Amino acid sequence: MKIRIVEVGPRDGLQNEARNVATNDKIELIRRLIDCGHRTVEATSFVSPQWVPQLADAADVMSALTAPAGVALPVLVPNFKGYERARAAGAKEVAVFTAASEAFNRKNTNAGIDESLARFAPILEAARADDVRVRGYVSTVLGCPYQGQVPNSEVVRVARALYAMGAYEISLGDTIGVGTPEKARQMLMAVASEIPMGALAVHFHDTYGMAVANILRCLDAGVRVIDAAVGGLGGCPYAKGASGNVATEDVVYLLDGLGIEHGIDFDRLVATGQWISERLGRANASKVGKARSGGVLDSSLAVRHVHKPD
Numbered sequence: 001m002k003i004r005i006v007e008v009g010p011r012d013g014l015q016n017e018a019r020n021v022a023t024n025d026k027i028e029l030i031r032r033l034i035d036c037g038h039r040t041v042e043a044t045s046f047v048s049p050q051w052v053p054q055l056a057d058a059a060d061v062m063s064a065l066t067a068p069a070g071v072a073l074p075v076l077v078p079n080f081k082g083y084e085r086a087r088a089a090g091a092k093e094v095a096v097f098t099a100a101s102e103a104f105n106r107k108n109t110n111a112g113i114d115e116s117l118a119r120f121a122p123i124l125e126a127a128r129a130d131d132v133r134v135r136g137y138v139s140t141v142l143g144c145p146y147q148g149q150v151p152n153s154e155v156v157r158v159a160r161a162l163y164a165m166g167a168y169e170i171s172l173g174d175t176i177g178v179g180t181p182e183k184a185r186q187m188l189m190a191v192a193s194e195i196p197m198g199a200l201a202v203h204f205h206d207t208y209g210m211a212v213a214n215i216l217r218c219l220d221a222g223v224r225v226i227d228a229a230v231g232g233l234g235g236c237p238y239a240k241g242a243s244g245n246v247a248t249e250d251v252v253y254l255l256d257g258l259g260i261e262h263g264i265d266f267d268r269l270v271a272t273g274q275w276i277s278e279r280l281g282r283a284n285a286s287k288v289g290k291a292r293s294g295g296v297l298d299s300s301l302a303v304r305h306v307h308k309p310d
């Protein structure tokens with residue numbers, strides 16, 4: 001069994017940082033993540049710079065990077081204008097995003113769910129002609145900060161719409177990190193009853209510390225693509241109080257413990273998480289990263305890490 005990790009640290013991780021992150025640090029982070037063995041690194045966002053000022057340098061970040069063979073550097077786009085900017089900057093893969101909660105989607109994109117789906121139609125059409133791959137996100141799949149409960153039927157409806165439009169993969173996002181394992185499994189299975197499991201990814205935030213447990217249950221249910229952010233970076237500017245993504249280091253440690261292949265160099269990943277945490281002047285939010293970087297754990301007691309980049 002092999003898992004593909006979609007590293008979202010440079011985008012989901014940095015979009016919420018209050019202090020300005022230097023463009024060169026963003027570029028360096030992406031380069032280091034590629035050197036760790038990542039094959040998919042979500043690099044930045046071509047959203048409105050008024051809405052997310054931290055990623056206003058998206059074009060500069062993209063133009064400084066050349067993806068090595070086999071490495072994808074997708075970028076987030078909210079509308080056709082974002083798609084055009086992304087293409088002009090050389091993006092070959094984009095991600096569109098909407099939500100299973102109407103209230104959240106309005107706060108996040110100033111549009112209802114169906115309106116945002118309608119915005120994506122011309123993007124998908126152009127992407128087909130341009131040979132650009134499109135990933136789709138559904139946010140708030142396990143709860144919404146404005147609406148509360150989100151029915152699985154709505155997650156299924158939105159995921160199905162994105163898949164039918166031509167998104168090759170649908171990432172199911174617990175944007176505010178409120179999910180628990182059994183709820184996560186049921187949500188995943190509901191979506192997988194309509195969309196092949198091979199086209200699904202899970203995207204957990206770790207607000208309540210459940211992300212790794214949720215992932216384990218979803219792995220058992222058959223998912224093979226996991227979104228994660230190095231150093232547990234992140235948060236959504238339109239989901240106040242939500243913490244970072246599940247840390248990539250924690251996911252890799254879990255997978256190594258299970259003997260599941262992932263292609264990431266653990267030591268390099270830990271060093272990258274520590275490096276970016278120091279650059280941002282914040283504590284390393286990865287439990288595994290903290291244990292390994294702070295020297296608090298005798299590494300002979302921990303899982304042996306055998307997976308090196310392909």
Ligand code: HMG
Pocket residue numbers: 012015045046047048049051052078079081082083085097108109110137138139140172173174175176203235236237238
């Ligand atoms: P709006 O203000 O309604 O946009 O924002 P508008 O279409 O009315 O345009 C207003 C102005 O913005 C115009 O400029 C446009 O040209 C410009 P003006 O004529 O006034 O000079 N504009 C843009 N400029 C640059 N790039 C663009 C763009 N679009 C319009 N792409 C909009 C609507 C969707 C643009 C805005 O709400 C937005 O950018 N939202 C994105 C917010 C965001 O990035 N949130 C975080 C990402 S989602 C997430 O984190 C969840 C996820 O991780 C999964 C999970 O955890 O669940 C994916």
Ligand code: MG
Pocket residue numbers: 012173175203236245
């Ligand atoms: Mg997210």
